[in-house]
Structure formats: C-alpha cells, structure tokens
Amino acid sequence: MADRTLARRTFLARIGVLGAATAFGSAIPAALPRTAAAAGSDALLDPLVGLLRPVLAELARDTLSGLVVMTCPGPDRFSHAQGTPRSEPGAIDAGADDFIINALDNFLPFPDQIATPLATALTTALDDTGIPLPPSLHSLLLGQVNTVDRALMVILRNDQTVPLSLVVGLLLNLLATQVNPLSITGSLLSPFARLSIDEKCRAFELLEGPNADLLAVLDSNLPEPLTSSLSGLLQFLAGALLEFSAFGAHNEFAVFDPDTKELTARPVGWELAGYQPDGVVDGWDDFIGYYEDRTEVGA
Amino acid sequence: MRDVIIIGAGGGGPVVAKELAARGLDVLLLEAGPRHADPESEWTHLENDANNPLSGFLRFGPENRDAPAWYRETPQNSFIWQLSGVGGTTQHYFGNSPRAMPGVFTGYNGPDRDAYDTAHLFPFTYEELVPYFEWVEATLPVQTAAMGTKESVFFRGCEGIGLPVQTSKTTTEDSFRPQENAILQPGGWAGKLTGRDDPRLRFPEATGCTFCGYCMQGCSKPRGAPRNLAAKRSTDNSYVPMALTADVWADGGRRAELIADAYVTKIHTEQRGGETTATGVTWRVGATGDYHREDATVVVMAGGCTEDPRLWLNSALPNPNGWVGRGYTDHFFDWVIGLFDDDTGSTRGAASAARADFPGRGGMENVGLTPGLQQFAATFSDSGIRGHYTNGRGPEGPWDGTAGRMIGDELKDALTNGIDRLLNVLVITDDDVEAQNRVTLSALPADEHGPVPKVRFHQRERSARTRANREFVARRAAEMLRAAGATKVVRIDWPPLLLHVQSSMRMGLSEDDSVLDANAEARWVKRLFIADNAALANSLGGPNPTLTAQALATRTAEKIFSRYFGGDAWVGRESPVVSTDSRISAQLTPSR
Numbered sequence: 001m002a003d004r005t006l007a008r009r010t011f012l013a014r015i016g017v018l019g020a021a022t023a024f025g026s027a028i029p030a031a032l033p034r035t036a037a038a039a040g041s042d043a044l045l046d047p048l049v050g051l052l053r054p055v056l057a058e059l060a061r062d063t064l065s066g067l068v069v070m071t072c073p074g075p076d077r078f079s080h081a082q083g084t085p086r087s088e089p090g091a092i093d094a095g096a097d098d099f100i101i102n103a104l105d106n107f108l109p110f111p112d113q114i115a116t117p118l119a120t121a122l123t124t125a126l127d128d129t130g131i132p133l134p135p136s137l138h139s140l141l142l143g144q145v146n147t148v149d150r151a152l153m154v155i156l157r158n159d160q161t162v163p164l165s166l167v168v169g170l171l172l173n174l175l176a177t178q179v180n181p182l183s184i185t186g187s188l189l190s191p192f193a194r195l196s197i198d199e200k201c202r203a204f205e206l207l208e209g210p211n212a213d214l215l216a217v218l219d220s221n222l223p224e225p226l227t228s229s230l231s232g233l234l235q236f237l238a239g240a241l242l243e244f245s246a247f248g249a250h251n252e253f254a255v256f257d258p259d260t261k262e263l264t265a266r267p268v269g270w271e272l273a274g275y276q277p278d279g280v281v282d283g284w285d286d287f288i289g290y291y292e293d294r295t296e297v298g299a
Numbered sequence: 300m301r302d303v304i305i306i307g308a309g310g311g312g313p314v315v316a317k318e319l320a321a322r323g324l325d326v327l328l329l330e331a332g333p334r335h336a337d338p339e340s341e342w343t344h345l346e347n348d349a350n351n352p353l354s355g356f357l358r359f360g361p362e363n364r365d366a367p368a369w370y371r372e373t374p375q376n377s378f379i380w381q382l383s384g385v386g387g388t389t390q391h392y393f394g395n396s397p398r399a400m401p402g403v404f405t406g407y408n409g410p411d412r413d414a415y416d417t418a419h420l421f422p423f424t425y426e427e428l429v430p431y432f433e434w435v436e437a438t439l440p441v442q443t444a445a446m447g448t449k450e451s452v453f454f455r456g457c458e459g460i461g462l463p464v465q466t467s468k469t470t471t472e473d474s475f476r477p478q479e480n481a482i483l484q485p486g487g488w489a490g491k492l493t494g495r496d497d498p499r500l501r502f503p504e505a506t507g508c509t510f511c512g513y514c515m516q517g518c519s520k521p522r523g524a525p526r527n528l529a530a531k532r533s534t535d536n537s538y539v540p541m542a543l544t545a546d547v548w549a550d551g552g553r554r555a556e557l558i559a560d561a562y563v564t565k566i567h568t569e570q571r572g573g574e575t576t577a578t579g580v581t582w583r584v585g586a587t588g589d590y591h592r593e594d595a596t597v598v599v600m601a602g603g604c605t606e607d608p609r610l611w612l613n614s615a616l617p618n619p620n621g622w623v624g625r626g627y628t629d630h631f632f633d634w635v636i637g638l639f640d641d642d643t644g645s646t647r648g649a650a651s652a653a654r655a656d657f658p659g660r661g662g663m664e665n666v667g668l669t670p671g672l673q674q675f676a677a678t679f680s681d682s683g684i685r686g687h688y689t690n691g692r693g694p695e696g697p698w699d700g701t702a703g704r705m706i707g708d709e710l711k712d713a714l715t716n717g718i719d720r721l722l723n724v725l726v727i728t729d730d731d732v733e734a735q736n737r738v739t740l741s742a743l744p745a746d747e748h749g750p751v752p753k754v755r756f757h758q759r760e761r762s763a764r765t766r767a768n769r770e771f772v773a774r775r776a777a778e779m780l781r782a783a784g785a786t787k788v789v790r791i792d793w794p795p796l797l798l799h800v801q802s803s804m805r806m807g808l809s810e811d812d813s814v815l816d817a818n819a820e821a822r823w824v825k826r827l828f829i830a831d832n833a834a835l836a837n838s839l840g841g842p843n844p845t846l847t848a849q850a851l852a853t854r855t856a857e858k859i860f861s862r863y864f865g866g867d868a869w870v871g872r873e874s875p876v877v878s879t880d881s882r883i884s885a886q887l888t889p890s891r
C-alpha cells in the first residue's frame with residue numbers, strides 16, 4: 001500500500017500535477033472520508049477540485065506554451081527556458097498557446113473513446129522507477145497527495161468531455177521526465193517547458209517512435225479493438241501537435257475579429273514573414289507574361 | 300422518382316449533373332456540406348478563418364462552424380485534406396489540369412510502356428479519352444498559365460538542369476512547362492496592379508486571375524464578377540452554375556436541383572432479375588436531423604475517395620473481391636523548400652502555375668503558401684526533426700542535411716528570410732495501386748452518418764517502384780532549386796497528405812481487383828455508377844487528377860444516358876458550351 005502510494009506520488013510529480021498542487025499545500029486536507037472517491041464528489045473534495053482546476057489549466061497552458069515555442073521562439077520565458085531566446089516576436093506573442101488549447105479542447109474531433117482511456121491511464125498509472133523527488137516536492141503529506149489524486153480523477157473523469165489540452169499536457173510532461181528526470185522541478189510549472197529544445201525533440205522522438213514504456217502505461221486501459229490503433233494515433237498526435245503549433249504561431253487567429261471578419265492588428269506571422277506588407281489585397285502587380293510568349297498549346 | 304441522383308458536389312459529381320441536365324434529365328445533386336452562395340460576403344482571405352481543418356469555412360464538416368469537423372480515423376502520421384461544401388475539394392484546389400500519362404491506359408505501346416503501374420491500367424485506351432479531355436478543357440476552360448515571379452524562378456531552375464519545355468497537352472518526355480490550368484488568364488488590370496478596393500481591380504475592369512494569391516482560400520476574384528466568371532474554375536464556379544442553369548444554355552436542357560447540407564447515409568437496392576440494383580438514397584439534413592428518401596433510375600456516387608467506400612460499406616452493398624476501399628493512391632507527396640537571396644514572389648499569383656513531368660516517375664510543381672500553412676508544411680514529416688532524430692528515416696541527397704521537419708531557430712530563420720524569398724516544390728510520385736492502402740470502417744463509434752471511415756496508409760511499405768519514383772523526383776526538385784539559385788534546400792519527407800486522391804473504388808480490366816467495370820458502373824450493383832476520383836484506375840502516372848476524373852465523369856454521363864435513357868453520345872458530335880457563357884452569368888446574382 002505504501003509502495004503504491006509512493007509510486008503514485010512519483011507519477012504525479014512526473015506529469016507535473018504534484019508540483020502544481022504544492023502551491024496551495026495548506027488548503028489540502030490530509031484525509032478524506034472513504035465515500036469521497038467513490039461518489040466522485042464530496043463536500044471536502046469539491047473545494048479542492050475548484051482550487052485544482054485552474055491550477056491544472058495553468059499547468060496545461062505552461063506545457064503547451066513550451067510546445068508552441070518550439071515552432072517559433074521569441075523573447076518570452078518559454079523560449080528562454082528552451083535555450084533559444086529571440087528578439088523578434090514569437091509563438092507566445094502570436095497567441096499560439098491559446099490557439100492550440102482552443103483547438104484541442106473545442107475542435108479536435110479526437111474520439112473520447114481514445115481520450116477517456118488516456119485520461120484514465122493518467123489517473124491510475126504508477127511510477128516505481130525510483131526517480132528521487134527533490135525536497136520541494138516533499139512538502140505535501142502522503143495523505144494530501146492522495147487527496148490531490150482524487151481531485152485529479154474527478155477532473156479528468158467526470159467532465160462532460162475530457163479536457164484534451166490537459167491530457168496532452170500531462171502526457172508531454174511524462175515524456176519530459178523520461179528524457180530528463182531533473183525536469184521534475186524548477187522554474188515554470190511544467191516539466192516539459194523546462195526542457196532544452198534538444199530534450200523536447202527527444203520527447204517527441206519518444207512520442208512518435210516505438211516507445212514501450214509509454215505504451216505500457218496507456219495500453220492496458222484501452223478497450224479492444226482500439227489497442228492496435230493506439231501507437232498509430234500517438235504518431236498522428238505527435239505530428240499534429242507540431243504542425244498545429246506552427247500553423248497557430250503564424251496565422252491570424254489571435255487578431256481576427258469574427259464579427260467584422262477584419263483584423264485588429266497585423267498578425268505576428270505576417271510580420272515575421274514579410275507577408276503582404278500592406279495587408280489583404282485584391283490583386284498583385286506580378287503578371288510577367290507567358291513563357292516564351294506562348295498563350296496556348298496544341299494537343 | 301428522379302432520373303438521376305448524384306451524391307456529392309465536388310470535383311466529379313457536378314460534371315455528371317451538368318451533362319445530364321443538358322440532356323433534359325431530372326437530376327438531383329446532393330451535397331453533405333454547405334453551399335457558399337456569396338463568397339465575397341461569406342469568405343475572407345485569411346488562412347485560419349479559411350483553412351483551419353477543424354473550424355475553417357473550407358473544411359470537411361457541417362455548415363455550422365461551431366460544430367466539430369467530421370472525424371475520420373487515421374492510424375498513422377498523415378493528413379486528409381478534403382473539403383465538404385458545394386465545389387468539394389476544388390474550392391481550394393489550384394486548378395492545375397494536366398492530362399493523365401498515356402502510359403497508364405490499356406493499349407499504350409510507347410518505348411516507356413513498362414515504366415508505369417502496368418498491373419492496374421485503365422480498361423480502355425488513352426485515345427478513347429482524348430475527346431473527353433478536349434470537351435472538359437473547353438468547358439472549364441483550361442488555358443496556359445500566366446507567369447509570375449515564382450514561375451520564372453521555377454523555369455530558370457528547370458532550364459538549369461537541362462529539361463526541355465513541353466508545348467503540347469500530352470506529355471511524352473521529361474520536360475517542364477507552365478501549367479495548363481483551369482484559371483482564366485488575366486485581362487484588363489488583372490495582374491498589373493497591386494491594391495485593395497481599387498475600382499480597376501473590380502470586374503469588368505479586371506478579368507480573370509488578379510494574382511491575388513488566395514487560391515487556397517477559395518477564389519472569388521475579380522471582385523464583382525458573376526460567379527461563373529471567377530478566375531479559378533472550381534466546380535462551384537463552373538460546372539455547378541451550368542447544372543443549375545441548363546435550361547438557358549442547352550437545347551432541351553433542364554435545371555438540376557441542388558440540395559446542400561444533405562448527407563447521404565444509405566444507398567437502397569433491390570433484386571431485379573437476379574441482380575442487385577440501386578433504387579435510391581436516404582439523406583440526413585444537417586440543420587434538422589431529418590431523413591429524406593428519394594428513388595431514382597440511376598444513382599451516382601461522387602463523395603470522394605474516402606467517403607465513397609464508407610457509404611458503400613454502410614449501405615451493406617456487396618463486396619465479393621474485397622476491393623471496396625482498396626488501392627487508394629495519393630501520389631505519395633513530398634515537399635522541398637529552397638531559400639533564396641532574392642524575391643521569389645512565392646505568395647503572389649495562382650498558387651501553383653509551373654510544373655515538370657517525368658513520365659514513369661511522376662512530376663513536380665511550385666506551390667506558394669501563406670505563412671501559417673508554409674510553416675505547417677515545413678513541420679509535417681515522417682523523418683523526425685532535422686538535426687535531432689530521424690524517426691528511422693531521414694534520407695540524404697542533394698538537399699542540405701538529412702530530410703526532416705525544421706524546428707526552432709532553423710524554422711524561424713527560414714521564414715524571416717522572407718516568405719517571398721523561398722520557393723516550395725511539391726513532389727508528386729507516380730505511385731502504385733496497392734491493396735494495403737485502403738479505407739475500412741473504424742471501430743471507433745459511429746457519428747450521425749454511421750460508422751466513420753478509417754484510412755490506412757502504409758507509407759513505409761509502399762512498392763519498390765513507388766519509393767524509387769519518389770526519391771527520383773525529390774532529387775530532381777532539389778537540383779532544380781539549386782540551379783535556380785537557392786542558397787539552402789530542405790527536404791521535409793512528408794507523411795501521407797491525402798490531397799491528390801485516386802482509385803479507392805477503381806475501375807479495372809480484371810474483376811479480381813476492381814469495383815467498377817469499364818463504364819464506371821459498379822460490377823455488383825446495377826444502375827450504380829461512380830464519377831469522382833475514386834473511379835480512376837490508378838494514380839495517372841502523377842498528373843493532378845481532377846481533369847482526368849472530370850473527363851471520365853463526362854464519359855460516364857454518356858454511358859448512363861445511352862444505357863439507361865436510350866440516348867446518343869454527344870462528345871465529338873456537338874460542341875461544348877464554355878462555363879463562362881454570358882447566358883449563365885445572366886442567371887447568377889453578381890456578387891458585390
């Protein structure tokens with residue numbers, strides 16, 4: 001029992017939840033009535049869920065900020081953390097973090113039949129690799145950790161739809177701590193966001209390639225016949241995360257007013273690219289003529 | 300009871316609708332997605348608003364953009380880029396309309412006859428299709444592309460690697476040329492003026508392509524032009540207006556009826572004289588969730604390569620040889636980016652107006668993209684991340700370093716060098732029909748239209764010929780870019796991007812590996828025809844598929860008319876009416 005609790009605590013540390021939760025340590029009760037978890041909700045648990053939800057949203061945002069700056073580093077702290085600060089604006093200035101969170105939570109038609117078991121895996125997985133936890137993550141009592149864990153379960157399992165941005169964020173953090181166990185603690189909220197860009201690439205290598213460790217954590221929760229689809233869907237996810245980040249960091253999403261269909265400012269990506277310096281056009285003066293003056297060809 | 304019901308108003312369906320409406324048949328055209336009746340007010344020229352595959356106005360999903368896109372399972376790194384809506388995927392196609400290679404047809408006897416996918420030839424000759432090519436080329440119309448800066452760079456590179464220029468419609472040797480495309484050549488002020496809200500860039504002071512650079516966001520230029528005079532001849536601008544006005548331009552023609560937001564969920568059949576025979580369809584109205592059923596003498600599937608097999612399987616139609624959904628080809632694209640020190644005009648003008656072809660290998664064309672899509676394309680790879688990991692691939696060649704996605708500083712530097720100082724080349728592989736690449740039904744839960752399609756591509760186990768062809772063309776692309784003056788060349792090694800899609804319900808010589816006979820009628824369901832890219836026998840040797848699919852759909856319309864309506868063929872006997880005809884314009888409300 002104690003082993004299981006310790007292993008679970010380590011896992012929570014790896015996915016970033018433990019670090020995020022220590023921020024409000026004294027508010028976490030050390031013990032809950034047995035009924036709390038079963039009912040999925042409880043007078044004692046509810047306030048904690050209320051506290052934890054925004055913290056986890058921040059954790060997800062930090063993680064995905066660490067993702068989007070891979071495709072467009074700028075002057076922000078995430079680009080600094082990955083070791084590629086730039087003076088011109090980057091993905092964060094372009095609102096790519098909002099873009100990717102919005103895409104994941106509101107639009108990506110990623111089936112719940114896959115997302116739910118992934119979320120479930122994150123609520124049950126253990127880590128007995130013995131990664132030592134730094135002192136900063138020891139401030140919560142094991143009973144408090146258990147309480148946090150129950151609150152996490154409520155958030156991941158009881159939502160109408162799974163908050164995919166959180167699931168993806170936790171998954172990236174898990175990979176981050178596989179790549180570099182030291183990323184379990186530090187500045188920023190998310191282990192993934194603490195990695196150097198080289199290490200982030202290594203995390204993607206693990207997500208995209210055959211990764212027995214990851215599949216072992218996730219696989220057992222999937223109903224047949226979906227297990228065979230899982231590694232393919234992870235490959236799809238790895239690609240999509242980078243491509244959507246790149247798209248979001250350079251398009252007009254953040255400065256588009258859907259009511260007027262006009263832009264409120266020049267998109268960061270346009271400025272970086274030198275794209276249409278005077279904005280949208282009806283045409284360009286770029287018609288040179290016809291190659292060898294041939295305007296039509298025969299059969 | 301209709302004469303003909305057509306499922307899907309994309310590249311192929313409207314062709315059959317127009318041809319049979321012109322013959323006076325009662326035609327119903329059903330389209331799952333929205334109808335963008337007034338693009339000037341409904342659309343923007345902004346890439347996220349337009350092209351976000353999850354929420355853009357050009358996506359594969361329902362009319363209501365707050366509702367999620369329609370899901371397809373893709374159990375590999377890959378991306379399906381097909382659209383719903385009137386015009387289908389042609390709404391954002393590039394209009395390039397090369398003819399298929401002669402070598403992919405039965406009876407071809409050129410010296411290169413063994414160089415193609417000879418196990419999966421078209422069940423008739425190239426010569427037989429030529430009059431249909433001509434008919435479609437005159438109808439759209441197809442013209443020689445005007446040249447902008449990015450074309451001049453591409454041509455310079457092609458000259459530099461010693462390719463000759465092709466001056467005919469039929470390709471006979473390795474060569475380059477301006478595209479033959481379904482884009483009206485610029486007239487008046489078009490292409491001669493940069494500006495916005497300038498009256499000289501409005502119709503009729505400007506006609507044809509204004510070089511606006513928004514082909515991927517849908518063409519509504521020049522402003523103020525009637526829909527059938529918009530520069531790019533996507534079917535929403537060409538064949539659909541013709542089908543809907545057939546009574547005014549065709550003797551004895553009858554207007555086709557178009558219903559959008561109508562998703563066909565079932566094809567009905569009955570046994571007649573011992574044969575399974577199509578009798579009609581049921582569709583679901585997106586806005587209300589109501590179902591409608593109508594019967595018809597003939598049913599035509601044109602929902603595209605992914606949805607046709609799904610609808611077939613969901614309708615429990617027979618599949619005795621297991622080839623429904625198999626043999627899907629995608630031209631196994633790749634992407635090579637060249638960085639330059641000078642202006643390339645990448646974002647100006649029609650998206651892709653120059654090409655080179657390598658018979659038996661494939662071809663390549665230039666493509667200009669907007670910033671977000673440019674960076675999307677540069678991070679879409681099966682070879683990991685350049686300089687970090689290769690994901691088990693990472694080919695090397697005349698490009699810089701190993702192939703793979705760019706990331707971080709390299710990706711940003713490529714863009715800040717200037718989007719108009721780079722040139723993208725799309726590598727188009729002459730790929731083989733292979734049984735393993737296919738559409739089945741997903742085990743994931745059904746949506747409101749039934750079980751969803753699962754699209755499986757085994758890109759790493761493609762045939763040896765396919766893989767060798769792709770390497771060949773990728774090398775030529777890199778060499779061409781260097782010859783044009785690129786200072787850096789990056790090969791991305793794309794995973795499957797399903798955008799040129801073909802042959803998932805193929806016609807063929809043998810009933811062992813085809814779904815359709817030589818008339819495009821289903822082998823096991825009478826009165827059921829397929830008239831989109833899915834009907835193509837193979838990947839055409841690499842040419843962009845739409846023109847050939849449209850020529851075939853024209854031929855199929857004739858087969859339907861003669862076989863089930865007792866009429867005569869018309870191609871080769873009559874002259875086609877061009878889709879820009881003023882009688883059609885007069886019927887259309889001009890846009891603002």
Ligand SMILES: Cc1cc2nc3c(=O)[nH]c(=O)nc-3n(C[C@H](O)[C@H](O)[C@H](O)COP(=O)(O)OP(=O)(O)OC[C@H]3O[C@@H](n4cnc5c(N)ncnc54)[C@H](O)[C@@H]3O)c2cc1C
Pocket residue numbers: 306307308309310311312329330331332380381382383384385386387388389391392393394395396515561562563564601602603604606607610798799800830831832833843844845846848
């Ligand atoms: C960016 C891009 C550029 C391209 N450029 C070129 C080019 O330059 N040249 C070229 O030849 N090709 C090009 N293509 C490919 C071209 O778009 C396709 O070849 C063509 O659109 C295929 O026509 P289709 O009829 O097979 O399918 P689609 O055009 O995809 O049309 C199928 C239609 O059927 C509807 N549908 C599906 N299922 C149902 C159902 N059950 N009920 C009712 N409706 C249904 C869909 O909503 C859709 O509108 C390009 C594609 C892309 C994505």
Ligand code: SF4
Pocket residue numbers: 482507508509510511512513514515517518519520521530531648649650
């Ligand atoms: S570049 Fe030409 S064909 Fe393309 S959208 Fe603009 S006007 Fe239409």
